[in-house]
Amino acid sequence: MTTFTSPTNTGRRRPFSRPFNWRRAIALALLTLAIAVSILPFYWVLRTALSSNGSLAANSANLLPADFNLGAFKRVFGLQTAAEAIAEGGSGASINFWQYLWNSLLFAGITTASAVFFSSMAAYAFSRLRWKGRDAVFSLFLATMLVPPIFTALPNFLLVKNLGLLNSMLGLVLPYLFMTPFAIFFMRQFFLNMSREVEEAAMLDGAEHWRIFFQIIMPNAAAPIATLALLTFMGQWNEYFWPLLVGTSEESRVLTVGLGVFKSQSPQGAPDWSGLMAATLVSATPVLILFAIFGKRIVNSIGFNGTK
Amino acid sequence: MTTLTKQPDPGLSAKAPRKREKPSDGVRGFGDLKVALFFIAPAMIGLILFYLVPTIRGIYLSFTEYSILGDPEWIGTRNYERIAKDPLFWNALSVTAEYVVINIVLQTALALGLAILMHRVAKSTIIRGALLMPYLMANVIAALLWFWMLDYQIGIINQIIEWTGLPRVAFFGSEQWAIPTQALINTWRHMGYTALLIFAGLQAIPNSVYEAASIDGSKALTTFWRITLPLLRPVLVLVLVVTVIGSFQVFDSVAVTTAGGPVNATRVLQFYIYQRAFNEQDFGYGSALAVILFLILAIVAFIQMKFLRGNQSDLD
Numbered sequence: 001m002t003t004f005t006s007p008t009n010t011g012r013r014r015p016f017s018r019p020f021n022w023r024r025a026i027a028l029a030l031l032t033l034a035i036a037v038s039i040l041p042f043y044w045v046l047r048t049a050l051s052s053n054g055s056l057a058a059n060s061a062n063l064l065p066a067d068f069n070l071g072a073f074k075r076v077f078g079l080q081t082a083a084e085a086i087a088e089g090g091s092g093a094s095i096n097f098w099q100y101l102w103n104s105l106l107f108a109g110i111t112t113a114s115a116v117f118f119s120s121m122a123a124y125a126f127s128r129l130r131w132k133g134r135d136a137v138f139s140l141f142l143a144t145m146l147v148p149p150i151f152t153a154l155p156n157f158l159l160v161k162n163l164g165l166l167n168s169m170l171g172l173v174l175p176y177l178f179m180t181p182f183a184i185f186f187m188r189q190f191f192l193n194m195s196r197e198v199e200e201a202a203m204l205d206g207a208e209h210w211r212i213f214f215q216i217i218m219p220n221a222a223a224p225i226a227t228l229a230l231l232t233f234m235g236q237w238n239e240y241f242w243p244l245l246v247g248t249s250e251e252s253r254v255l256t257v258g259l260g261v262f263k264s265q266s267p268q269g270a271p272d273w274s275g276l277m278a279a280t281l282v283s284a285t286p287v288l289i290l291f292a293i294f295g296k297r298i299v300n301s302i303g304f305n306g307t308k
Numbered sequence: 309m310t311t312l313t314k315q316p317d318p319g320l321s322a323k324a325p326r327k328r329e330k331p332s333d334g335v336r337g338f339g340d341l342k343v344a345l346f347f348i349a350p351a352m353i354g355l356i357l358f359y360l361v362p363t364i365r366g367i368y369l370s371f372t373e374y375s376i377l378g379d380p381e382w383i384g385t386r387n388y389e390r391i392a393k394d395p396l397f398w399n400a401l402s403v404t405a406e407y408v409v410i411n412i413v414l415q416t417a418l419a420l421g422l423a424i425l426m427h428r429v430a431k432s433t434i435i436r437g438a439l440l441m442p443y444l445m446a447n448v449i450a451a452l453l454w455f456w457m458l459d460y461q462i463g464i465i466n467q468i469i470e471w472t473g474l475p476r477v478a479f480f481g482s483e484q485w486a487i488p489t490q491a492l493i494n495t496w497r498h499m500g501y502t503a504l505l506i507f508a509g510l511q512a513i514p515n516s517v518y519e520a521a522s523i524d525g526s527k528a529l530t531t532f533w534r535i536t537l538p539l540l541r542p543v544l545v546l547v548l549v550v551t552v553i554g555s556f557q558v559f560d561s562v563a564v565t566t567a568g569g570p571v572n573a574t575r576v577l578q579f580y581i582y583q584r585a586f587n588e589q590d591f592g593y594g595s596a597l598a599v600i601l602f603l604i605l606a607i608v609a610f611i612q613m614k615f616l617r618g619n620q621s622d623l624d
Contacts, residue, residue, distance in 0.1 A: 027429045034422055035438045038500055041453050042441070044464060048456065060462035122351035129340035129347070141351070144359045148557055148605055150578050151598045154585055155362035155369065158376070178354020209343045238446035240560040245586065256448045260564045263452060273456055280452050287444050295437045302440065302504040 042284075049073065049278035053089030056273055072278035076262075090272045093265045097282050099250065100258035105286075106169055107243065107254050108236035111176035116229050119179045120221070123187035124213055128199070138188070145181045149241060157245050167249040176236065183228055190224040191217065227301045230294055234287055255283040370596035375589045387596035397597065399572050400580040403487055404556060407576060410491035411498075411555040416547060418495065419502035426503065427510045436507070439500030447560035450497045455480065455565045458489065480566050483573040490574060493561055498554075502547055509543030510536070545616045552608050556601065577601050 047065050048056065055066035071088045074080045078096040080088070125131075126138045156175050165171030194217070202212050218225070240256040247253055253261070262279050266272045291298060370387055372380035391397050426435065442450060458465050458479040466476045479489040513536065521531045537544075559578040562568065568575035568583070575583075581601065585594025 024429055027425050031422070031425045031430060031435070034418075034425075034499070035435065037496070038439050038442050041457060041496075044457060045453055057462055061464060061467045118350035118354070122348045125340075125344040125347035129344045131341040131344040134344070137348070141355060144355065146553075146606060146609060147359060147363060148553075148598070148602055150557065150559070150581055151366055151602045152359060152362040154591065154595055154598060155365040156358055158365075158591070159357075159362070161376075175354075175358040178358070179351035184351060209340070209347070213347070234444055238448075240446065240448050240563075244563070256446050256560075259448050259452060263455075263564055271459075273459075273462075276452060277456060280449050284445055284449050291437070291441070291444055296433050298444075299433050299436045299440055299504070302436075302501060302508070 045277045045281050045284075048274055049281050051274050053270070053272060053274050057270075069274075072272075072274035073282075075272070075275045076279045076282055085275075088272075088275075089267070089270060090275050095258070095262055095265070095279075096250070097255070097258060097279060100253050100255045101282070101286075103169070103247070103251075103253060104237055104255040104283075107172050107239075107247075108233050110169075110173045111236050112229055112233040114173075114177045115180050115183055116225060116232055118177075119183035119228075120187045120218065120225065121213070122179060123184050123191055124217060126184065127188045127191035128194075128196075128217070129209070138184075141179075141181050141184055145185075153242060153245060156242075160246055166246055167252045169252060172243060172247050172252060172254070175242070180232065183232060186228050187221070187224065190221055194220060226294075227297055230290065230298060231301060234290065234298075237287055259283055366595050367599060369592055370599045372592045372595075374591040374595075376591060377589075380592065383592070387593050390593065391596055391600065396572065396575065396580060400575050400577045403572070403574065404558070404576045406487050407491050407494075407558055408552055408555045410488055411494055412548065412551055414491065414495045415498055415502055415551055416544070418499050419506055419547070420544075422499065422503035423506035423510055426507050436500075436504055439503060441500070442497045443501035445497065447494075447497070448564050450493055451561035451565050454489075454493045454496070481570060483570050486566055486570060486573040490558065490561055490566070491555075494555060494558065498551070502551070505547055506540065506543055509540050513539050541616065545612055548616070549609055549612050552612070553605050556605055556608070 047063070049072050050068055050070070051059075051066035052069040052071055055069075059066040071080065071084075075085050075088065075090045076095065076097045078098070080090070082093075122141070126134060126141075152175075160166060160171040160174060163171070165174065199212055199216055202216060207215075238256065239254075240260075243254045243257050244260070247257060259279055263271075263276055266276060369380060371382060371384060373383045373386075374380035422439065426439075445453075457463050458477075460466060460476060460478050460481060463479075465479075470476055477485060479485050517535060517539070518531065521535055526534070557578050558576050559582065562574045562576055562579050563582070566574040568579055577597070578601065581594050581597045584590045584597060
C-alpha cells in the first residue's frame with residue numbers, strides 16, 4: 001500500500017486501505033442494486049403502459065408487456081371513444097393530455113424564462129454594484145427561502161381570485177414571474193466570482209450598466225444561466241400544489257394535476273393501470289428528454305451550495 | 309474594450325481597498341443605488357407582492373373567521389384555541405412527525421452509504437445520473453408509479469413478496485403501513501439526490517487528511533468515525549435541514565394516492581391545511597394551521613443550524 005498517488009490517478013486516494021477484490025465486488029454489487037432500484041421502476045411503467053388492462057391482471061408478473069397494445073396511450077390523448085375506453089378498462093371520461101402537455105410547457109417555460117432573467121438582474125445588483133443596504137436586502141430575499149410555500153399559497157390564491165385570474169395561465173404563472181430566491185442566490189454566487197477587468201474597462205469607455213449587463217455579464221454567464229434554467233424548468237414542470245389550487249379547469253390544467261384527475265376518475269376496484277402508467281410516462285417524458293441531453297450539466301450542478 | 313485600463317496589476321490590487329473607491333457617480337455614500345434600484349425592481353415587486361404581503365396577510369387571516377365569501381372577521385386567538393383542542397391537528401402533527409423521522413433515518417443512512425460506495429468504486433457521471441433519475445420526477449409521478457408497483461392485487465412487489473412465502477402487504481390500504489409507504493416513496497425519490505450532495509462533500513475532503521490518518525495507523529472504521537463523518541458535518545446538516553423541511557411539507561404524494569386515509573393515517577399537516585382551507589372554505593383556520601407549520605419549520609431550521617453549526621466547516 002503506497003502512500004503517494006501516481007500522477008495519472010486523477011481520482012482521490014481511497015479513504016481506506018486498498019480493498020481486497022471481494023470488498024470491491026460487494027461495493028459494486030450494492031451500487032448496482034441501488035441503480036436497479038432507481039431505474040427499473042421506469043421500465044415497469046413502460047411495460048405496463050404497453051399492456052392492456054385485461055392481460056395485465058392475468059399476467060401481472062410477466063417481465064415483458066403482457067400484450068403489445070397502444071390502447072392506453074390512445075386513451076390518454078383522448079383518441080378513444082368513451083365506449084372503447086370503458087371496454088378497455090378506462091373511465092370513459094374525457095381526458096386530453098395534449099392540452100395538459102401544452103399547459104405544462106407554457107407554465108414551466110414562461111416562469112423559467114421570466115424568473116431566471118429578473119433574478120439575474122437582481123443578482124447583478126447584489127454582486128457587481130455597491131450600494132447602501134445591499135447585504136440587508138439580499139438577506140431579506142434569502143430569508144424567503146424559509147417560508148413554506150403553503151403559507152404564502154393561501155393569500156396568493158386569494159389575490160389571484162380577487163384579480164379574477166383563477167383558471168387562467170396568467171394566474172398560474174403570476175407568483176413565479178418575478179424571481180425565485182434560489183435563482184438570485186445561484187446567479188449572485190457566479191457573478192461574485194467573475195473577473196472585473198473587462199467590466200471596468202467598459203466602464204471607463206463610458207458604457208452604461210445595462211449595456212454591461214447585457215453585453216458582457218449575461219453572455220459570459222451563459223453556462224450557469226443554462227444550468228439554472230434547466231433546474232428551474234424541471235422544478236416548475238413538477239409543481240403540483242399551486243396549479244392544483246389555481247388551474248382546475250380543463251383549459252388551465254397542467255400535467256401533474258391532470259394525472260391526479262386521471263387517477264381519481266379511474267374506476268374503483270379495477271383501476272385503469274395501463275392508462276395511468278401511459279399518462280405517467282407521458283408526463284415524465286419531457287424531463288427524461290432534457291435529462292438525456294443535459295444529463296451531465298444537471299448531475300454536476302448537484303452539490304452546488306454557497307459554501308462550495 | 310481595448311482602451312487602456314488603468315487597473316493596477318491584479319496581484320498588487322488584491323489587498324488594496326480599490327473596491328471602496330470606485331469612481332462614485334456623484335452619489336457619494338450610496339454608490340450605485342440608482343442603478344441598483346433599476347436592476348432589483350422586478351425582483352422587489354415579486355418579493356413584496358408574493359412573499360412579504362402574503363406573509364403578513366396570512367398571519368392576519370389566522371386571527372379571523374373567513375370563508376372566502378364576505379369579509380374576514382377578527383376573532384382574536386380563537387383559531388389557535390380551537391387548534392389546541394383539535395384531535396385532527398394533533399393526529400396530523402403525529403403522522404407528519406412519523407413521516408419525517410422515517411425519512412431522516414432511512415434517507416440519510418442510505419444516501420451516506422451510497423455516497424461512500426460511489427466515492428470508493430465509481431465516480432462516473434452516468435452512475436450518478438442513474439441514481440439521480442427518480443429525483444427529477446414529479447412527486448405525483450413517483451407516487452403513482454409506486455401506487456401501481458405496490459398494489460395489493462397485482463402489483464409486482466406484492467407478487468415478489470408472495471413468492472418469498474410472506475403474506476401480501478396492503479401498503480396503501482392499512483393504517484399501519486400507509487405512512488411508512490409514503491416515506492419509502494419519498495426516500496426512493498430523494499436517495500440519489502441526497503447521496504450526490506454527500507458525495508460532493510466527500511470529494512471536498514483533501515487527501516492529506518486521509519494520508520495523515522493512514523500514516524498514524526488509523527483503521528478504516530476509525531478513520532470513518534473520527535475523520536470522515538466530522539468533516540462531513542456541514543453537508544450532513546444541510547442534508548438534514550433540507551430533508552426535515554421538505555418532508556414536513558409532504559402533500560403531493562398523499563393527495564394523489566391515499567388522500568389522508570385510510571381513516572386519518574395519512575392526513576399529514578399540509579393535506580389537513582388544504583382540506584380545511586379549500587374543501588371546507590375555512591381560510592382563517594387553514595391560515596392558523598399554516599402559521600403553526602411555518603413556526604415548526606423555523607424552529608427546526610434554527611435548532612439545526614445553531615446546534616449543529618451547519619454553516620461552519622472544520623476544514624479551514
